[in-house]
Amino acid sequence: MFVSADRVKLRSQSLVLIGLLTLAACGSETVDGNMEPEDPPETTSSGFVENEGDNVTRATGTGTVAQVGFQNSLFPTSAGGVSAPNTTIGNPGAATPTGLTGVSTISAVQILTFDSSTGTIGSQAGVYNNTTEQVTTGGNSYNVASNGTAYTGNILSGGDALTVTSPTDPAVIPMGGGAAYSGTGDVVYVDGPSGQAFNGTMDASVTANFAGGTVAITMSNPDGEIGGRAYNDAGQIRITNLAINGNEYASNGTSTGRVTGFVGAADLNSGNQTVTARGLFGGATYDETSAIARIDDGANGEAILRLNASR
DSSP states (O other), X not given: OOSSOOOOOBOTTTOOBOOOOOOOOOSOEEOOTTSOOSSOOOBOTTSEEEETTTTEEEEOOOXXXXXXXXXXXXXXXXXXXXXXXXXXXXXXGGOOOBOOTTOOSOEXXXXXXXXXXXXXXXXXXXXXXXXXXXXXXXXXXXXXXOTTOSSEEEXXXXXXXXXXXXXXXXXXXXXXXXXXXXXXXXXXXXXXXXXXXXXXXXXXXXXXXXXXXXXXXXXXXXXXXXXXXXXXXOOEEEEEEEEEETTEEEOOTTOEEEEEOOTTSOOBOSSOOEEEEEEEEXXXXXXXXXXXXXXXXXXXXXXXXXXXXXX
């Protein structure tokens, strides 16, 4: 499960995310339909509750939410007292801090971030300490979960900071050939029509075409939950034509993305979806990669992911 967390705003009927990854609790926010909470959280002017602990903004409300889950055959048609689906990306409690084993000295690293208020994916500098196995950025230090990778990892409870990478020297990135990477990614996918969210992990496959200067990402085999119920069925996320620039790659005007195959959910494949993505190559010889991506298809829904993968 995800380690760091992302703030996501859900609109009224579809409760669609406007913010990913960012990349921390897995359970739905619930309130007894007949009881008022003892200490109600502060709300913003737009009617959303700020959930400071996991960098997620949730919709307010109590009572009955119709069609919990992507379809009635999978989940109940209603659930009393549910205020919003679980839209947290990741669960720090489910992850064990593990250092970047490929980084043997105090080293400069790059951190990918997601700003949920603007939907912007950014990159900022940081320092990784191989002794404490923590990364420091913006004056704050965070634990890292490498999940089996040596040069990339997820930042635990880092707010907007989601992944850390020991970057490849841009001069080492080849001008020809390619590379294939495999790993895992953390995903939140909100189905617009039902307003319910898949929260979990998916297998990640990243293909770098250095000769053509592009990267493609495929996420498959979802393993997570919807409305507190397990989901291990079909579903795929596909992003193509991310442009390579040195040791980075990012979305541009030709990038495409879609989400298809989740049982009972609306595909994010209307032809009007927008893609925002950014990734880094890590290790001495582009051994690994990390990335954050977002696909927004309006009323159909939205997906946000982060991944780490090695070749």
